[in-house]
Amino acid sequence: MSRNFDILKINRMASLRRQWTNRLMLALLFVAVVIAVLPLLMVFKHILVMGLPSLNWDFVTALPGPTGQIGGGMANAILGSFVMILIAAVISVPFGMAAGVFLSEYGDGKFGQFVDVVVDLVASLPSILIGLFVYSILVLPYKTFSALAGAVSLSLIMLPVVIKSTKEVMQLIPNQVREAGLALGLSRWRVIVSILVKGQIASILTGVMLAIARAAGETAPLLLTAFGNRNWLHSLTEPTASLPVQIYNYAISPYEDWHRQAWAGAFVLVALVFSLNIFSRLVVRMQRGIR
Amino acid sequence: MSLLEKFLSAKRKHEVRKSDLVFSFVLLAASSLIIVLFLAFFVFLIRQSLPVWKTYGLHFVFSSEWDPNTNEFGALPFISGTLFTSLFALLISVPVAVGAALFLTELAPKWIRVSFGFLIEMLAAIPSVVYGLWGIFVLVPIVREQIQPFFQYTLGYFSFFTGPPLGIGVFSASLILAIMILPTIAGISREIFLTVPIVNREAALSLGATRWEAIRLGVLQAALPGVVSAIIMGLGRALGETMAVTMLIGNRPEVVQSLFKPGATMASVIANEYPEASSDMHLAAMAAIGLVLFFVSLLVNTLAKIIVNRSKARLVRAE
Numbered sequence: 001m002s003r004n005f006d007i008l009k010i011n012r013m014a015s016l017r018r019q020w021t022n023r024l025m026l027a028l029l030f031v032a033v034v035i036a037v038l039p040l041l042m043v044f045k046h047i048l049v050m051g052l053p054s055l056n057w058d059f060v061t062a063l064p065g066p067t068g069q070i071g072g073g074m075a076n077a078i079l080g081s082f083v084m085i086l087i088a089a090v091i092s093v094p095f096g097m098a099a100g101v102f103l104s105e106y107g108d109g110k111f112g113q114f115v116d117v118v119v120d121l122v123a124s125l126p127s128i129l130i131g132l133f134v135y136s137i138l139v140l141p142y143k144t145f146s147a148l149a150g151a152v153s154l155s156l157i158m159l160p161v162v163i164k165s166t167k168e169v170m171q172l173i174p175n176q177v178r179e180a181g182l183a184l185g186l187s188r189w190r191v192i193v194s195i196l197v198k199g200q201i202a203s204i205l206t207g208v209m210l211a212i213a214r215a216a217g218e219t220a221p222l223l224l225t226a227f228g229n230r231n232w233l234h235s236l237t238e239p240t241a242s243l244p245v246q247i248y249n250y251a252i253s254p255y256e257d258w259h260r261q262a263w264a265g266a267f268v269l270v271a272l273v274f275s276l277n278i279f280s281r282l283v284v285r286m287q288r289g290i291r
Numbered sequence: 292m293s294l295l296e297k298f299l300s301a302k303r304k305h306e307v308r309k310s311d312l313v314f315s316f317v318l319l320a321a322s323s324l325i326i327v328l329f330l331a332f333f334v335f336l337i338r339q340s341l342p343v344w345k346t347y348g349l350h351f352v353f354s355s356e357w358d359p360n361t362n363e364f365g366a367l368p369f370i371s372g373t374l375f376t377s378l379f380a381l382l383i384s385v386p387v388a389v390g391a392a393l394f395l396t397e398l399a400p401k402w403i404r405v406s407f408g409f410l411i412e413m414l415a416a417i418p419s420v421v422y423g424l425w426g427i428f429v430l431v432p433i434v435r436e437q438i439q440p441f442f443q444y445t446l447g448y449f450s451f452f453t454g455p456p457l458g459i460g461v462f463s464a465s466l467i468l469a470i471m472i473l474p475t476i477a478g479i480s481r482e483i484f485l486t487v488p489i490v491n492r493e494a495a496l497s498l499g500a501t502r503w504e505a506i507r508l509g510v511l512q513a514a515l516p517g518v519v520s521a522i523i524m525g526l527g528r529a530l531g532e533t534m535a536v537t538m539l540i541g542n543r544p545e546v547v548q549s550l551f552k553p554g555a556t557m558a559s560v561i562a563n564e565y566p567e568a569s570s571d572m573h574l575a576a577m578a579a580i581g582l583v584l585f586f587v588s589l590l591v592n593t594l595a596k597i598i599v600n601r602s603k604a605r606l607v608r609a610e
Contacts, residue, residue: 014501028390029390033390033394039473040411043421119325121589121592122325124531156328187308217421218418220533223566227566244420248538251420262424263424266425269421273416
């Protein structure tokens with residue numbers, strides 16, 4: 001039986017204009033993604049091509065040479081960065097973890113909300129303003145730039161990151177775990193310390209790693225607090241070189257050799273930051289796999 | 292119940308263990324630290340900048356004279372620099388970022404989505420000074436030799452496009468800023484797009500929409516508040532960005548008049564002049580600029596949070 005569906009003939013095809021708009025917009029979206037990824041690939045390529053050849057043993061062990069002369073390295077900058085980040089972590093991690101745990105376990109009231117707001121506020125502060133603050137309390141009164149001031153400014157940058165990541169990690173733990181601990185007769189602090197924090201310590205340390213990665217790349221606050229030094233770090237109350245500041249100083253200098261060294265420094269810095277980031281992602285993925 | 296209420300209302304002693312009390316207040320003290328630090332920050336900023344407000348008053352914000360040697364200080368060049376570079380960076384970055392996010396969530400096969408998504412997130416991890424380094428030696432020559440001549444040949448009649456063939460200037464700084472805020476905007480947009488229920492797209496397609504129309508009607512419209520908040524977060528990041536901008540903007544304290552002339556932003560002038568500030572008034576002027584930057588950044592970030600909360604509330608109500 002052949003039915004006559006003529007009266008039901010519906011033109012299901014979109015108009016030509018709509019079809020072409022469709023093709024154009026989809027193509028533009030593809031172009032957008034290519035444009036988005038292009039700068040990253042270019043930056044990678046240049047860091048590799050211009051930084052890797054300059055990376056030799058000399059670079060990592062030697063001090064900067066006299067101005068304008070070819071040669072020398074960034075050993076003191078690498079050490080300076082390492083020391084300042086270490087001190088910053090020692091300051092910010094205990095306070096940050098404590099505050100993060102507080103916000104997650106006791107943070108329901110008005111005070112908790114207030115702390116939340118302030119943490120978000122500090123996290124969004126331009127880092128140069130943090131440098132300004134530490135300058136006025138640790139550099140100006142003592143009339144000297146110092147590694148300590150640099151470390152304090154880095155700790156201020158790390159603090160909100162550690163607080164937020166710790167809080168988020170702890171909030172993910174289901175309440176049953178807490179109730180189980182309490183049901184076993186443990187006091188509340190025992191539950192928090194020995195069960196919750198201990199269980200999530202890997203994720204919490206991941207947050208710390210990301211905070212370190214962030215602090216490692218910060219230049220502006222160090223410009224105002226640790227300033228820079230062409231020699232080894234002798235004491236914490238002296239101006240100190242750091243990797244990002246050294247890269248900055250060399251990049252804006254007029255010397256070709258220093259430009260080359262700046263690229264090498266950038267390679268070291270990016271390698272460090274990337275490995276921290278990728279490592280923390282792997283840890284998160286492993287934890288998820290175990291669960 | 293808040294902590295205090297809980298402890299105050301514990302009727303019997305053994306309802307609250309002493310160790311728990313001590314522990315919770317230790318945590319509370321640690322949390323108070325960040326509040327104390329923030330307040331100290333605010334107080335010091337105001338104290339350092341007080342001489343400027345006493346001498347110049349609000350006129351400081353509107354004056355465009357900046358000469359440390361003659362004690363003339365006006366913040367307008369830097370405010371205009373910050374606003375211009377940030378907004379121009381948004382102009383370039385938003386279409387690319389939102390488009391990329393849309394492509395990755397709607398059109399890309401899984402392997403592209405994962406790898407490109409990872410690449411874009413890695414963009415965010417690169418330190419600002421490395422972007423500045425790359426900018427000086429790669430971007431600036433491109434701007435100087437290809438982009439700037441192109442604009443000046445076609446649109447050079449307008450004073451907005453005039454400027455010396457340096458490569459360094461407002462345009463390069465805005466470009467690097469656009470690259471730096473792209474992962475922020477793209478990342479948040481991606482999360483927003485993923486929360487839009489699939490039904491929206493399917494409904495549009497079943498009504499005969501083309502693929503793009505389904506995306507536009509089904510996803511973009513619903514996600515608009517979230518995308519707006521992503522844009523504002525990008526703006527917040529752009530406002531505070533220091534190193535890459537300092538290295539590319541030329542550091543000339545004059546109000547932005549043309550795309551290719553050097554300029555300065557609030558963050559860049561602090562980074563440049565602070566370590567070698569010549570007089571107390573100079574230092575105070577820097578702190579005053581810092582205060583203005585702080586308020587602008589505060590305003591933008593609070594705005595972003597309000598929009599996020601409002602869109603979350605709307606989503607909850609819709610259910």
